[in-house]
Amino acid sequence: MFGWLSLFFQPVFMNQFRKQLYFYTQDKDPSYISQFILSLWFVVCFCFLKPKIVGVYSWKLPYYWYPHIDFSQFKFFDPCRMLIQTLWIICIVQPKKLTEDISFSQGISIVWQQIGRIFYLPFKWLSTLISWLEGRSSYYSIDSSKNNNMKRSLLSQFANIAIGTVIFFLAVLCFTIPFGLEAQAFFIVTLWSIAMMFRRMPGRFPTILLITFSVTMSFRYIWWRYTSSLNWDDPLALFLGCILLMAETYAWIVLILGYFQNIWPLNRQPVSLPTEQSTWPTIDMMIPTYNEDLDVVKATVYSALGIDWPKDKLNIFILDDGKRDSFKEFAEEIGVGYIRRPTNEHAKAGNINYALKQTSSEYVAIFDCDHIPTRAFFQMTMGWFLHDKKLGLIQTPHHFFSPDPFERNLSNFGDVPNEGCLFYGLIQDGNDLWDASFFCGSCAILRREPLEKVGGIAVETVTEDAHTSLRIHRLGYRSAYLRKPLSAGLATETLSAHIGQRIRWARGMAQIFRVDNPLFGKGLRWQQRLCYVNAMLHFLSGIPRIIFLLAPLVFLLLHTYIIYAPALAIILYVLPHMAHASMTNSRMQGEYRYSFWGEVYETVLSWYIARPTTVALFAPHKGTFNVTAKGGLIEDTHYDWMISKPYWLLIFLNVLGIGFGLYRLSWGPDDEVGSVIVNLLWVFYNLLILGGAIAVAEEAKQVRKNHRVVVNIPMSIHLPSGHKVRCEIKDFSLGGLRIELPRPVELFYGHTLNLILQRGDHHFVFPAKVTYSRGQSLGVQLESFTRQQNIDYVQCTFARADVWTKSQISYQSDKPLKSMLSVFKVGIRGYKNAIAYGPKWIKGIAKLIIILSKFLLTFKPVDVNIQSAKLCG
Template sequence: MRILNPFPEANSPRRISPWVWGFLVVSMVCLFLALVLANLQFELVALRPLNPLETRKLPEPWAIPNDWKHTVQPSMVALGILLGMSMAPRRPWAYLLGSILLSGFSLRYFIWRSTTLNTAHPLSLTFSLALFLIEIISLLSISLQFYPSLFFDPKPRIRQADKYCQAGIEHPPSVDIFIPTYNESVKMVRRTVLACRSINYPNKKIYILDDGRRDEMADLASEVGVNYLRRPDNLNRKAGNLNHALGCTQGELIAVFDCDFIPFRNFLNRTIGFFSDSRVALVQTPQHYFNPDFHMRNLGLNLLMPSDLDSFFHYNQVIRDHFNAVICCGTSYVARREALVSAGGYFSKCIVEDYQTGTRLMIKGWRIIYLDEILSLGEVPRTFRDYIDQRLRWLQGNVQIYFCWRDLPIWTRLGIWQKSFYVSQAIYCFMPLFRTGYIVLPLLSFALGFSLIVAPPSEYLFYGLPFTIILHGILSWQSKNHYSQIWTEIYESLFCVPALGRLARMIRNPMGHIGSLVTNKDTVQNRQSMDLGLAWPLLVYLPIFTVTMFMRYGLPLIDPSWMRSSFEGEEVMLAWNVYNAIVIFVCVLACIDRPVRRKHDRFPLETVACLRIGSQVAWGVTRDLSESGLSMALIDSMIAADGKDAVVELPQSKLTLPSKILGQRNHKGYSVLRLGFLPPSTEQEEALIHLLYNENVWFHKLKRVGIIDSFLIMIGSAWRAEPLVRRF
């Protein structure tokens, strides 16, 4: 099955044979099940002081049937509903129906949950109530989107952009393209600058905003014919850099690209038309990435799974657009200079400027548009630490906005639905706390021998499982499979402990500047590694879980005096802890960073190629391509010695590149050559960047997975244990 083994032909050496690893995993699972079955008592008896002394009884209307067929009926109904919803048209009435169904199952579940609190002891009541409140707050965050979700439809904005493109612009407004940089490499900035030069728009000027004050950046600007700005200090970080550029330029519109983003040639043509409406201040487009997230790369899922930001950019932002609540994301957007000036420029009091500047524009009465169309490609952090540093900075900026009530009077100047999004965002900022509760509380209850949910498994099957099925399924369907509850839990589990640390430090100084100011992208490391400073909470959890399970189910087989009476709800807590352990194990695997040896990403681009070595000519097909070279399989025979100069022609792209042969090998009867590019001209380099980073290649397309695929991919990741089994 491809989900369990997405790269069956991977040729990197293995530390452990897959058969040996599979036997080890199966043996451990069988041992665990044997211990559980040998010790788990299914009688509903609770003699421990932390648990009720009597078996609780549900009120008559809520009593569950005695036979298993009726017990699983609600789950079957839930699955039938999801099957029916998957065939329903994506219309507001269908979204409303989905929200009503989710509300009904949620109400049914929480009425039942209110009867499952453990009131036998103050300690058990505290933890049981804490978990119940966490569940309620989590559902409240979701319910705030029930009404906005009715307006999820990205197509009207796309049709609007089509209309503007077809009509054309008689007098194109002047556009200044800002590329802010601080300490990023010349190579990275050069790529962005050349992509901006390729944008099909007549009235544009490009500016490198260099807060690093580096001569090599000035030389780059001079070489490729763009403007260069620097300032004497780094006051107010990126916001100060952008505000300085605003005072030095005069374009009617401002396009901003972080220096790790590559705009497509049609970026301005697709966005400028919206400014024909004088109320529009800013047009935001989604962030999409040409390299996989660190966790997908480490787990070997880069061709299967979308980015962890996928649901935000392709669902949340779309529904926000209807209510003028779009979040400005700091890159890949166009803004009206007049609007920015009226708002006092870019907001500079927080560690980030984008969310706050967009909020101020809305407070001033301006309109922000969201066009859900991928018009640029960016680069995501390649290691666990770089990812955490970036997300911690975003978290801090998102929290700081609520401490700027004088400058950003959200609660008095915005509409009710705009405020609801800020409430939802505030709850999301504290999701690390809730995720920690979902992980720690079940383990703690099992270690101490009390239940957080005082209910037998039959009740959970009748009330809890149908709610879980509907929750996962409806949210996935409403977002067109851009949202996966399972993988959201994995992302939150990776992030929760570092985020709690940052939130704790912010209590003392909410507006302070903590952590890094920019995200490291120029990562090169030759060995597989794990950042123990960040991964240790995950590593500690697994031994604690193992010891707890052994003490509960292993020791009684060795010494019966360790036998502890079962408690009502033990089976539910056991299942929850096992699920958490699988999630944490996947997180640990995701934290093991693969080596980053190449300076340029290699893409599986197959296109016809012609190779010329002196008077010899041979045709073939490229197997992969990067900014620095390619490999190609030759159809014709050719004598090609290593080190020889050659010329590669890609006729479909009308691109010719001087090259040098680096090596050759035979593969399935074909001669495969590795070629490195010699320094190309600026025009050739510009065309190569367009070939690699454009909207038409399959490997840059959006990826979406359903709930069943999400679950299988998670299990497959744990089963294969790619970072442990394979040597990189």
């Protein structure tokens, strides 16, 4: 049959192909199939391709149009590849080339002309209104008599009320007035264009403008969801749609409260202390401990001994709930207080409350046993207490010199802000404006008087710190937040420990919301109530996050419309809400939280905090305090399959949804194609976020017991030859240092030398031995120290007043698209690593999927070099 058809076409067309055909088939006699397909290509070019676009004779050169096909040896699926490529050339390449007749500048000019016509009348009316208002204001400003001043004052008050009322009703109209799809699209383009113009401008006004636009689009979205997108005819769709709507309402409330909370960070600065030290107050510094190693506690105590505060006004106590004699001996050896209580009720809160009864200083400073304070801690913070007699507490950031599990397992320590950066960098500073910054359990000072008035540290919930500050605020005392890293500690070592810590925080915040809700009760201003409520709502994100991960599957698997609206309407309402929220948060949070990374953090925690927060809301007194482990080691890199089980279940369901989606896309009703595509895109996004979650479950190897701190500190070394060399410390730990020399020095492994470090006007000498010497880089290990040398070394390194300020990482501003790409790369890496650690049958399935994917990619259309085709033709 093919031979007959080729003979039929050959007299008409094949004479023009013969020479070139032999060139493409490498001088081999072309088969009948090749002759037929190439002849058919000639017919397609003649009928569908314009000579203006492809050249008059370029139809004779199929090689340039099909570079991925070998015409000398046709493969079984090559006709399909040719068909797809031909359709792509006809439908995509040709129309694209035809539109090139209109230049880009001409197209922009046409667009601006249309925009100008649309906006001319509104701008003209607005200009007239402003001129009239200016005229009226100048008219009232002419009269200078007292009576007229009184009238003017009354008129201005009336005018303010009237303007506020008008703005309120205009806002309600803007939020609620129904738009057609065309009007909604125009509204979106207008606000987005203005937002894009202002988003890079400095100052607070652009931020407030972006917040206004985001609030507008979010209000319009949530109003549309409540009024126009519920399926009242299908009980199942209505029920599931209401569940999704509740999750969206939660996210919307948190978004609006976040804007309020962070609209104007206070950025409080230290207040100087009186020059007369006799007026400085007394402080009890408490270091609670339970099951931590003594080595972890030693550094904190050594540093506390060197704090710049009168020795007779500072009392240091180790609060040992573990009842260990080694801790008692250590306290006696170095001369600090030691308190051991007979019972262990109420965990850390009970430990501190017992110590409060044994002490009497005016102020109480609390440090977790792994948080090392700098020598300037009290001098930077105590001035505010003397300045403001109603100040009940002052909190400083929890700065960590070791990477948390996200940073270590994803290898982005120092490149991406960690999970706590947003809270300690922006949220607490925003709270401070509204007098709502709260106690975080460590690195804080509390005035004893209000602390005793509220009965000590709260014991009713497992987040005793936030609950205590809430009670202090109810008494009318104020709080302060000083955003300066004046101490540093160890981050959680493993993902399981990190999740355990967050479970405790989430449970505790839900308990406070239930037993001492800040929305009710006396003593709080409305701004404080909103800030506290937002902090508690944040930890209720587990169930809403899981709902968002499962929502598109309701349509794909059950064929149920939980958002009962056309796909285009969904796009025109959902995307603007998400885009403006992302842009605004990127501007406000860009130095503390990169876009899309919050999705990964919340996804990792969502499954594990959903249950305890729900239980705490209904049974607030259930649950126990768990101590976060610090200072552990991870002997080998491994994958935590246990902790990642929930993520894999969600991945399986989403992959199943893709399969059903492709089925509906191919064989479902034509009017559902848009809805299927929207839900498939949602599923693909969820899968990439889940990929980031499973990437974190790969525990990276951690065998270094002493974490390194990167710095630039001048020092000197005494060489074995007797020479003294000035150099710099590049990083240090409790076990050793890395030093950069001004020039290479001949040193070998095991050589002993003396390190000379400076603290103020004093110099201290520490013995060390060489571990490596490479050029100007020198690594040394510290030798055995005396007790005093240990104290001096910590105070020369960890306790330096400037060490954490200098080592604090300054992140670049967020770039949402770049951040999204990095999250997607992490997601892909997560799947690859999980497969590498998985059993053989998973590796086999993955290999099969890769082979199938590579095969399907061979059908992808490829770019064509049109200019080469024209020249050769």
